[in-house]
Amino acid sequence: MAGQPDWYIGLMSGTSMDGIDAVLVGFGPQGIETSWHTSHSYPDNLQAQLEELASNQGTPSLLGEADARLGDAFAHAALAVTEKAGLKPEHVTAIGSHGQTVQHRTEPPSPFSLQIADPNRIAEGTGITTVGDFRRRDIAAGGQGAPLAPAFHTWLFSAPGRMRCLINLGGIANITLIPGDDGPPRGHDTGPANRLMDLWCRRHQGHSFDHNGEWAASGTVCEPLLRTFLSDTYFSRQPPKSTGREHFNENWLETHLSTLPDTPKPEDVQRTLLELTAVTVTRDINAMGSEEVFLAGGGAFNPLLAERIASLLPEASVDSTTTLGLDPQSVEGAAFAWLARQRLNNAPGNLPSVTGASGPRVLGGVWPGRAGNLRC
Ligand SMILES: Nc1ncnc2c1ncn2[C@@H]1O[C@H](COP(=O)(O)OP(=O)(O)OP(=O)(O)O)[C@@H](O)[C@H]1O
Ligand SMILES: [Mg+2]
Structure with missing residues (x-):
């Protein structure tokens, strides 16, 4: 398709386990020319299986089954976004599949990160060359294997002379x-965003998330609870650092709640969790100074969270990435489309200044598509 964009798909199922995002990106000489997004719920009981695996309770047989089922669901999502864009699979150069993280453990002596969603099934189900397993090479090179999106954020959003910050919620x-000028990009996982709020909301309200932060807005911040949350040494550790639900989980929340003499009202806990996210993401940005801040991820749709972040960053403008031409739901998926493109171009995907790896590395393995779609 001479003169047409170079089409790549990014597939993502994140730590919230709220579903699968498929993002079809058209790369052109000026960057991203156009993009399409679809979201998909997990079939049947797959979400429960993923939750079980992520809480370290699954058997090898469950791991194998969920890997295969999620691979099929990813293939379905890739075909759906291709159809939505009016394209055919043979128009798509490759898929970058993040998969679903079931364990991310970065402590020595044996750090590892495990993602599932069998790329063989994605390549077979779509016919499209699939790139997967992005994190492990960075870890083998001494890095955290995360976050990986900062290389893409830098490629797409950098502006000469302006210090920008991207927050993925x-x-x-x-x-x-x-x-904006000299110096390497920096970045790290700051801690929990929606995961703990979702968990608390599900338990007390029966909803999978606190729509627009309305329930949190009915509560007030419990200062002693916020203080005990913030005493977690993860927040004061120097980067490189990354984290996941292995650390910030139900148990973590219960442990901190149990240190208080009285249990706060559920809505106050929700409000305090929201404040924890706002405080921890903004602290490091204030320390390093940024004039322009952009929000991505599902949390960008939570107006109370966006408002708290803006008020804790008085020196900066705060907008969603929509201002930059990419909707907040598409950013992480687009990052994996870009990482697949890097892989096929034999170009590095990691930023050693972010992950701590000993150098730039070409990330990911390649599962070839069918004849006629065999770039690898
Ligand atoms: N309107 C909204 N109001 C409040 N929260 C929202 C709204 N829309 C989405 N969210 C939150 O965003 C979450 C999903 O965000 P997202 O898909 O970016 O996370 P993720 O899949 O875990 O990705 P990552 O891998 O980046 O952690 C939902 O679980 C919910 O908590
Ligand atoms: Mg998600």
Whole structure:
């Protein structure tokens, strides 16, 4: 398709386990020319299986079954976004599949990160060359294997002379500081974003998330609870650092609640969790200074969270990435489309200044598509 964009798909199932995002990106000489997004719920009981695996309770047989089922669901999502864009699979150069993280353990002596959603099934189900397993090479090179999106954020959003920051508010929050001039980009996982709020909301309200932060808005911040949350040494640790639901989980929340003499009202806990996210993402940005801040991920749709972040960043403008031409729900998926493109171009996908790896590395393995779609 001479003169047409180079089409790539990014597939993502994040720490919130709120579903699968498929993003079809058209790369052109000026960057991203156009993009399409679809979201998909997990079939049948797959979400429960993923939750079980992520809480370290699954058997090898469950791991194998969920890997295969999620691979099929990813293939379905890739075909759906291709159809939505009016394209055919043979028009798509490759898929970058993040998969679903079931364990992310970065402590020595044996750090590892495990994602599932069998790329063989994605390649077979779509016919499209599939790139997957992005994190493990960075870990093998001494890095955290996360966050990986900062290289893409820097590629797409950097602006000469302006220090920008991207905040991704997924289950976990991560920030990317993009220098306008000299110096390497920086970034790390700052801690929980939606994951703990979702969990608390499900338990007390029966909803999978607190729509627009309305329930949190009915509560007030419980200062002693916020203080005990913030005493977690993860928040004061120097980067590189990354985290996940292995650390910030139900048990973590219960442990902190149990240190208080009285249990706060549920809505106050929700409000305090929201404040925790706002405080932890903004602290490091204030320390490094950024004039322009952009929000991505599902948390960008929570007006109370966006308002708290803006008020804790008085020196910066705060907008969603829509201002930059990419909707907040598409950013993480687009990052994996870009990482697949990097892989096929034999170009590095990691930023050693972010992950701590000993150098730039070409990330990911390649599962070839069918004849006629065999770039690898
Ligand atoms: N209107 C809204 N109001 C409040 N929260 C919202 C709204 N829309 C989405 N969210 C939150 O966003 C979450 C999903 O965000 P997202 O898909 O970016 O996270 P993720 O899949 O965990 O990704 P990541 O891997 O980046 O952590 C939902 O679980 C919910 O908590
Ligand atoms: Mg999601």
